[in-house]
Amino acid sequence: MLNKKDVEKRDGQRAAAYEYNTLMRLLGASVSKHLMDEHFTLIWANDFYYQLIGWPKDEYEAIFHNRPDLYYQDDQEVWEQLTQTVIAAVGAGQNGYRLVTRMRRKSGDYIWVQFSTQFADEYVDGFQVAYTVITNIDDFMRVQKEQSVTYESLPGVVAKYRIDSEFHIYLLESNTRFIEYFGNEAEREQNALYLRNFSDNIEIIRRQKDSVPRGDQLQFVIHVKNLKGQKLWLQVNATCIDWQNGDPVYLAIFIDITDVTELREMQKRLTDQTIALKEALEAAEKANRAKSDFLSRMSHDIRTPMNAILGMTTIAASHIDDPERITDCLKKISVSSRLLLSLINEVLDMSKIESGRIVLAEEEVNLAELVQGVVTMVQPQIHDKSLVFKSHVDHVTHETVVGDLQRLQQLLLNLLSNAVKYTPSNGGILLEIRETPSGQEGTAQYEFMVTDTGIGMKQEFLERIFEPFERAEDEKIQAIQGTGLGLSICKSIAELMSGDITVDSVYGQGSCFTASVRLRVQEEMIDESVLYGKSVLIVDDDETICQSTCERLESYGIRTKWLTNGKAALDEIGRVHAAGQDYFAVILDYKMPGMNGIETTRKIRESVGYELPVIMISAYDLSEQIDAAKKAGADGFITKPLFCSSLIYKLKQYVAGYVQEPVNQQPVSGSYPGSRILLAEDNELNREIAVELLSSTGVTVDTAENGKKAVDMMKASEEGTYDLIFMDMQMPVMDGCAATVCIRALPRRDAATVPIIAMTASAFADDRQRTKDAGMNGHLAKPVEVNQLQQVLQKWLGKAE
Template structure:
């Protein structure tokens, strides 16, 4: 979390922090009344947090806090927090890191309960309790542990002398590095001086307990008749469990801070790379648009520039899609759509997609599926294609002309009944990767340092997306690479076998389309979109194909036009989703509720920038007949029109 000093302005918060605090969004957090401390923080801890934060005075100061959060369902979350005072653009801000250590806390409670039970069974908390007169140095033992490894029963037996008892204990049991410190702290002179100002003294040290080092604590309490008589009580106890737990918590928080800093650094590097990569196609689009406008009298040049603009636009769209895909996968909103498909056909289609580019780059490309016995499976063809295209995309980028790229599909033994184990191997003879980069290749935002220098573009998300997709399919992915020799990626998936013939039937169902060119050109379409440029593009495309187009600028106007027009006036509605007054979902539901069946059943296609699968499902649930994503691809538009209008 990053916020202003007074807590009234929230400058940044990630989803992990929102989840810990029990809110869905930053807006929900602010609406609940966030003012430096979230309302979900337990009341008795909130004041302590504010006191800790108030101790920060200078830029760079930081403080660690421990507090509890109560979620709406009553669950208590234990949080380790760190607050740091930073400066940004001349403004002092508070940057905070939150770590959910509820499970660790529960384990601590269990350990503490076991420790209390043990202490109760021994009736005492201390391994040694004895009293001394600091004036005479004489004393007596009140309780001595019988643990021979600690040597207390031997050293503190009979009449005691402070110097000889503690001197012998320090020499025989205490680790050498702590001996001088403990000897000085427990000397009579030092104790008299300190106990004059303090009623209780704690000194931590270490002993050699068998083959291990144990953390212990000496506690000294002055007698009630001080200073007339310098009497004190000395207790020695083990604080090994508590000390090691504190060390673990500190290490855990430091690790979390290190990971957060690493993530911030990676994202900063990512944004730096993306600034370069996005501006490159944008520069081409802007530049060639200017050139085309200045050469309208040279049709060949204009056509050349338009083709380059289209190519740059496609590349820019792929960058944006990568970023959105990664965000979607991390939020857990991606689902698999498994249908019967033939793996050999899938790879044949892949060959058709890649072959032209490999030829243009003067690369040798081959696919081998000879060892596959069961080719028909149930799988998400789109996601498997995405995995393989990501891997092949890297092979194309990093393999020089004359090199080889090969895809091999093997069927492995050991699959459960009704399933097949398949291994996809994508190998190349390209430039390879350094061992250091291979270790982080599946981390988001990671790119080989030479990529920008070499002019090879990308988001650094392709491999992270691929890894997440493979994980979603409960598969594995591994990589082997040697610099100068090439790279090999291996993906293993277990897929359910499909009934023979199911794949062919599914394909036939998908390909039964009617050619729209002979009878659909004069259909009347209502285009609903609030953006002037989007409407102009869509209207021009449709009218060029012979459609009659009317338009509305929001959902409410669209419903009114359908109600006012004669029944059957419109053969199709192309509906945007995000619009003012009434959005596309609400407009569709309103149309479906009309009394006239002809009007209520008019086909409606979503045409929207909401591009994910759940957006498509939401469109269908609202009553729409299909879903098209922006920017509109003309082939997909007319294919969808064909399906709906037929």
């Protein structure tokens, strides 16, 4: 007999079982209990389990003995999937697993099911127990399959997207061809190809931004790459088929139109190429016309000095007994020769630039000396045309730079020479030099601005002014010689130095050329301590020069004041002298209206005596006025433009007790008796000229007609025989560079120290670099300038006097 308590327990269990079975019947779900053994043995299953598999319980138990491994013996692939899923879940420490797979029923048909298994804390015969719910999802999978088949049957690549209000695009579904082209969805999350295709076409996609929120139909073309690296043109046809949370869902079909598009692209390329060829032909014809015009002008320009040289030679020969006439002829031959040389240099320069073989040298350049040298070269033409020349230096804080001295000279000289050539008599020219930050550490941007009041240029010519061989078609300049290459060379030089050149011009009023270059700066140590607190008076009718000069001097602690005429200067100097507060020095312009510098200096001396230093400045060559200026009482002279270092150097000369650093101002001597030179030159006439020029300085000259002969003569001589070697670059048998390398390698002490100077008609930066790499000490360009030759001799033989 059961007691009351046992009855209540039994009734409770029956009620729970009834409730459970009722719930399972309502859900229609298969529930089973298994051991986690090697067979996954079935312990118990509800009726729906057997209904699901189509086997009655007794038949199932009789045939398969409650062993699922036997049930799946003809479906090993499915059984392997199931067991691997279980093993993976246990190994990962999970409390169960889910698996969607196929299951074979008794009829032989397969249905799609979902296993939802939970591992229990219960053990039977030492094996853990698992409870499994098997859900029939065959209808759902068939719908998916049907939809997939529909997607696959559509032509082209198919995908479904949701696009939110922020225009973010989410891929929902796609067909097999889409995956074959671009990879599956999991891969695309980190797929560089997918991201690149998307970013490459982002602008095209964003053009649809207004249509998408309305669900409008879309059509556009994109250019993509597939997984095989093929480039495809795809036409996108997209239709809104649904809405999710207010966002449109688009079904997009991508149709491959690569062949058609590539045909169009090919046609477009052919059209473009035809246009390009036509333009190239027109450009070539234009270039040929320009070169023909250039050759015509060059024929005239070259024949003009050549005619003068030949004519003057004939005249000199016919007046051999008339020294004055011969001297006049030689002077004109010299002028014509220089003109001819400048024409040849410009043509060679342009050839070098066009072939891309121009190389910039890197050497220390003092801008004050550079500008002064160029200004000195153009002074005679400025004087001959009575031009008013002014120059300004604006905020140049680094006067020593690293650059190509020859090219910088060429750039500035071309601009100034052009200004002089095209400015009528009594006109004006202004040179301005400015330093500005370059934005790159260790460098600065320098601007050289040349403004003139010349004839100017028409607007249509300004568009091609920097092109080679171009000259304005203007009768005003027909008589002016030129190749049309100078400005093209200037532009190339500026661009090689990370700069540019621009022009502003008004026809009949003048022009302004601005060349900018970027140069590496050298930090300079200017010792101005002895001038600190001293006062200087600047007198110049150019207010810009006065202001900029005062600003720079004051930055060094020098007190300044400026005035614009001689009368005001006299009054100021008299006033401070009466007060016992004399200026330390006066910087006085030579050319001023009313009372010029010389007259002002004379009156200063009459007023306050000779203790006040007067430094005279001028934009012109003062050589003809130096005697008159000294006689009036001037103490020193400086040529404009006024660089601060030059002013500081000059002012320090007048500080009592200050010992100026020695400066080598020894004049070039023309006599070097006792010195011996080896000259290697293959051209007999050039050799004769060089021997004559060198012999006139008192040296002994030995000659060699090629590099090998020079090396042999060096080997055969005693150590110290030769004080200097001049080596031509281009010679038969052995050229100058090879010969220098051989000489430097000789096993004797003087081989490494004897100065070797290149003499060559190739005067470009890369040629100079070749000679330096070979071991040469210097470079002398042909035709040899006597002054340059004397400077070389002075440098290397000066101690031998």
